[in-house]
Amino acid sequence: MWLAAAAPSLARRLLFLGPPPPPLLLLLLSRSSRRRRRLHCLGLAAMPEKRPFERLPADVSPLNYSLCLKPDLLDFTFEGKLEAAAQVRQATNQIVMNCADIDIITASYAPEGDEEIHATGFNYQNEDEKVTLSFPSILQTGTGTLKIDFVGELNDKMKGFYRSKYTTPSGEVRYAAVTQFEATDARRAFPCWDEPAIKATFDISLVVPKDRVALSNMNVIDRKPYPDDENLVEVKFARTPVMSTYLVAFVVGEYDFVETRSKDGVCVRVYTPVGKAEQGKFALEVAAKTLPFYKDYFNVPYPLPKIDLIAIADFAAGAMENWGLVTYRETALLIDPKNSCSSSRQWVALVVGHELAHQWFGNLVTMEWWTHLWLNEGFASWIEYLCVDHCFPEYDIWTQFVSADYTRAQELDALDNSHPIEDFKKGMNMYLTKFQQKNAATEDLWESLENASGKPIAAVMNTWTKQMGFPLIYVEAEQVEDDRLLRLSQKKFCASGPYVGEDCPQWMVPITISTSDDPNQAKLKILMDKPEMSVVLKNVKPDQWVKLNLGTVGFYRTQYSSTMLESLLPGIRDLSLPPVDRLGLQNDLFSLARAGIISTVEVLKVMEAFVNEPNYTVWSDLSCNLGILSTLVSHTDFYEEIQEFVKDVFSPIGERLGWDPRPGEGHLDALLRGLVLGKLGKAGHKATLEEARRRFKDHVEGKQILSADLRSPVYLTVLKHGDATTLDIMLKLHKQADMQEEKNRIERVLGATLLPDLIQKVLTFALSEEVRPQDTVSVIGGVAGGSKHGRKAAWKFIKDNWEELYNRYQGGFLISRLIKLSVEGFAVDKMAGEVKAFFESHPAPSAERTIQQCCENILLNAAWLKRDAESIHQYLLQRKASPPTV
Numbered sequence: 001m002w003l004a005a006a007a008p009s010l011a012r013r014l015l016f017l018g019p020p021p022p023p024l025l026l027l028l029l030s031r032s033s034r035r036r037r038r039l040h041c042l043g044l045a046a047m048p049e050k051r052p053f054e055r056l057p058a059d060v061s062p063l064n065y066s067l068c069l070k071p072d073l074l075d076f077t078f079e080g081k082l083e084a085a086a087q088v089r090q091a092t093n094q095i096v097m098n099c100a101d102i103d104i105i106t107a108s109y110a111p112e113g114d115e116e117i118h119a120t121g122f123n124y125q126n127e128d129e130k131v132t133l134s135f136p137s138i139l140q141t142g143t144g145t146l147k148i149d150f151v152g153e154l155n156d157k158m159k160g161f162y163r164s165k166y167t168t169p170s171g172e173v174r175y176a177a178v179t180q181f182e183a184t185d186a187r188r189a190f191p192c193w194d195e196p197a198i199k200a201t202f203d204i205s206l207v208v209p210k211d212r213v214a215l216s217n218m219n220v221i222d223r224k225p226y227p228d229d230e231n232l233v234e235v236k237f238a239r240t241p242v243m244s245t246y247l248v249a250f251v252v253g254e255y256d257f258v259e260t261r262s263k264d265g266v267c268v269r270v271y272t273p274v275g276k277a278e279q280g281k282f283a284l285e286v287a288a289k290t291l292p293f294y295k296d297y298f299n300v301p302y303p304l305p306k307i308d309l310i311a312i313a314d315f316a317a318g319a320m321e322n323w324g325l326v327t328y329r330e331t332a333l334l335i336d337p338k339n340s341c342s343s344s345r346q347w348v349a350l351v352v353g354h355e356l357a358h359q360w361f362g363n364l365v366t367m368e369w370w371t372h373l374w375l376n377e378g379f380a381s382w383i384e385y386l387c388v389d390h391c392f393p394e395y396d397i398w399t400q401f402v403s404a405d406y407t408r409a410q411e412l413d414a415l416d417n418s419h420p421i422e423d424f425k426k427g428m429n430m431y432l433t434k435f436q437q438k439n440a441a442t443e444d445l446w447e448s449l450e451n452a453s454g455k456p457i458a459a460v461m462n463t464w465t466k467q468m469g470f471p472l473i474y475v476e477a478e479q480v481e482d483d484r485l486l487r488l489s490q491k492k493f494c495a496s497g498p499y500v501g502e503d504c505p506q507w508m509v510p511i512t513i514s515t516s517d518d519p520n521q522a523k524l525k526i527l528m529d530k531p532e533m534s535v536v537l538k539n540v541k542p543d544q545w546v547k548l549n550l551g552t553v554g555f556y557r558t559q560y561s562s563t564m565l566e567s568l569l570p571g572i573r574d575l576s577l578p579p580v581d582r583l584g585l586q587n588d589l590f591s592l593a594r595a596g597i598i599s600t601v602e603v604l605k606v607m608e609a610f611v612n613e614p615n616y617t618v619w620s621d622l623s624c625n626l627g628i629l630s631t632l633v634s635h636t637d638f639y640e641e642i643q644e645f646v647k648d649v650f651s652p653i654g655e656r657l658g659w660d661p662r663p664g665e666g667h668l669d670a671l672l673r674g675l676v677l678g679k680l681g682k683a684g685h686k687a688t689l690e691e692a693r694r695r696f697k698d699h700v701e702g703k704q705i706l707s708a709d710l711r712s713p714v715y716l717t718v719l720k721h722g723d724a725t726t727l728d729i730m731l732k733l734h735k736q737a738d739m740q741e742e743k744n745r746i747e748r749v750l751g752a753t754l755l756p757d758l759i760q761k762v763l764t765f766a767l768s769e770e771v772r773p774q775d776t777v778s779v780i781g782g783v784a785g786g787s788k789h790g791r792k793a794a795w796k797f798i799k800d801n802w803e804e805l806y807n808r809y810q811g812g813f814l815i816s817r818l819i820k821l822s823v824e825g826f827a828v829d830k831m832a833g834e835v836k837a838f839f840e841s842h843p844a845p846s847a848e849r850t851i852q853q854c855c856e857n858i859l860l861n862a863a864w865l866k867r868d869a870e871s872i873h874q875y876l877l878q879r880k881a882s883p884p885t886v
Helices: 010-017 022-027 277-298 342-358 370-391 397-406 420-435 442-453 457-465 562-573 579-594 600-612 616-633 639-657 667-683 686-700 708-720 724-736 740-752 756-766 773-786 788-800 802-809 813-823 829-841 845-881
Strands: 060-072 077-088 092-098 102-111 121-125 130-139 142-153 160-167 173-180 201-209 213-216 220-225 232-237 250-253 256-261 267-272 306-312 325-329 365-367 438-440 471-480 483-492 509-515 524-528 532-537 546-548 557-560
Touching: 060 092, 077 102, 102 130, 160 250, 173 325, 201 213, 201 250, 213 232, 250 325, 256 277, 267 277, 277 306, 277 342, 277 370, 277 420, 306 342, 325 342, 342 370, 342 667, 342 708, 365 370, 365 420, 370 397, 370 442, 397 579, 397 616, 420 438, 420 442, 442 457, 471 509, 471 546, 471 562, 483 509, 509 532, 524 532, 546 562, 557 562, 557 579, 562 579, 562 600, 579 600, 579 616, 579 845, 600 616, 600 639, 600 845, 616 639, 616 667, 616 845, 639 667, 639 845, 667 686, 667 708, 686 708, 708 724, 708 740, 724 740, 724 756, 740 756, 740 773, 756 773, 756 788, 773 788, 773 802, 773 813, 788 802, 788 813, 802 813, 813 829, 813 845, 829 845
Parallel strands: 060 201, 267 306, 306 325, 365 438, 471 557
Antiparallel strands: 060 077, 077 142, 092 130, 102 142, 121 130, 160 173, 173 250, 201 232, 213 250, 220 232, 256 267, 471 483, 483 532, 509 524, 509 546
């Protein structure tokens, strides 16, 4: 495994990661589990319909859109003129397009070389977001020009063509006009064929105030005074390549920028709020390194002359990969050299890497329909790590990948190749070259990879992509003279417990097996293609441990016999198991306990073995799982006992780290210190609480400003154990903060407060003007995750304010996230019924699946609590009576 080597090459790291990389595309849309960045609103494209969903007719399609838009930044409206070169493929007397929240004033069609035909009717199908233009005569096959004049609203819903509020350096509130079109909101900016497979070129012009910045996908080719108003200018942009509507973008506002050229000659700019150009330099550096890296990796050049990255004040997603004009939340792009924490730098690097990957994978080649969206997102969600590892090898990002992504949506290891990376890169090049400026389906990628590798990629991948779930591999061992006999069996892993169905799905599972003789190398590789099999490991001594899934890259859970598990514990304590394997072992056990396959007490015993653990990512995963367990136990009367356990587990590493960085420490040490101090402070560790209060007081009084890496743990600690005065000070710091990262940092911890009246104050604050609309969700979610009382109060608050919240987020993904964060911590059967009943009477179609999953998880939590609460309690009491010695 790469972590044990001093300086392995990039190719070697990838070989151990478990390529060929196609399986990593199984990431799908796991990002919502921890942060993530994209959080695409696919639900809009798959919203339940009263009648069967129909795609647009194919009788008329666009070749080019010539579009001119004139936004009014005071009245929040816009005027538009569209001249689309269209192809009539089948004679018709009507044209059906997508159109939403737009009023068409006039429309006409002029066949090439013939007279203009004016539309005699506009039939809006609002529910389907379509409009039918009716013509008095038949439009014959051939090309022509469709002209439409229309008006629309710069809405405040963070979708389509919308307004984004910002404050100038002098304190004046103003608005920018910005876009967010994925998945189905280009139709809110102009009438169009708003489906990913209906591609065309775009000639865009914007009529804007002359003191504003105007940006679009391409470079500016003309800027001239607008004849009707001397205060306006018309900005014309170069023609785009053939592209999908959801990737079109335009921005009008006030921005500064920093600029460079990549070594390939591409102009790279990062646009920031006025006066904050310095905060764009980190992202600029990442982007300038990333473009040539991807060009070399794909062996396909970046096809546009420029790329702009811009920070948008009000932005629902983390970022959006519009071709040539990538939009970001401020916190996903801006880094203050003095006030940004280490995790923010890493976050920005990952998001930039993710979005720039889409410039090839998604933009140059686009999925044929939204059902293939995983192809875009899964690939970008993997290769962003490859990119960050290239730019910042000191981040040890691949280990973090396992915790942040693999354990949320695992991937299949692939067939054994002698040159997997070379084959994969060759296959990717074939795919991008064959389908550039076109659309592709999942099967097209498998075909390209198969052609490049000569391996049956499709046959293997279909066992993973054509059926739900993934396997649990049970393994037991027997010593036979100098060899170890392993007996393996596979069954479907179910969150609700052992699979009991008659026809159990089967997978083709690549399995790697390592031993303590060489923990970083696979002693044996097998392809498990049947329900049960036995394998013999030659020359394995009785005192050696054996572990499956070297590097934690295979998409399966492993359950060891009790003897095998016991033999692995010394490998955790003495660190002879590599970090990613220590992480995977603990994570598998935790998942097995949640599913009721093993006792939670077994997991607690293993967690105690991590007393000497130095690795940030291992601690991060363990911390996450202990947090889930703490939330579960908050429903009992022994919550304090689990906090004592947390303190016992984290105290040794906390004492080793201390509060202040030491010479030679790096990025991962800073992340670990913040994690550990936050965990100890929240649990009420006396020394940590006292020091946090002292440092917070000095920070507030200006005596000693807290480093950015310590602010979150300190803020969390003093709020959790503070009073009304503490909350008031935090709200004052929030109001004074000039940087969105600091505001978000405070917003995320406000829910830690425990007093009922203060919890209510935080919830009211969440809907105030002080909090940006997209950040309200994290404030309410923080309250729900902060305490048992907070969970109840947040749920009541959502019910009481549902109309306002739903109107604010409507069909976007934020409504799903709000629901998930607010109710997933419940562990009482009747709450599942209450949640289900509420949303039956208050429908949220785009969140339907999320609601179902939340209800299911509440029931699973309740079952987990009933099953293990007493044994957990007894174990914690036993520890108290006779503390373990490790």
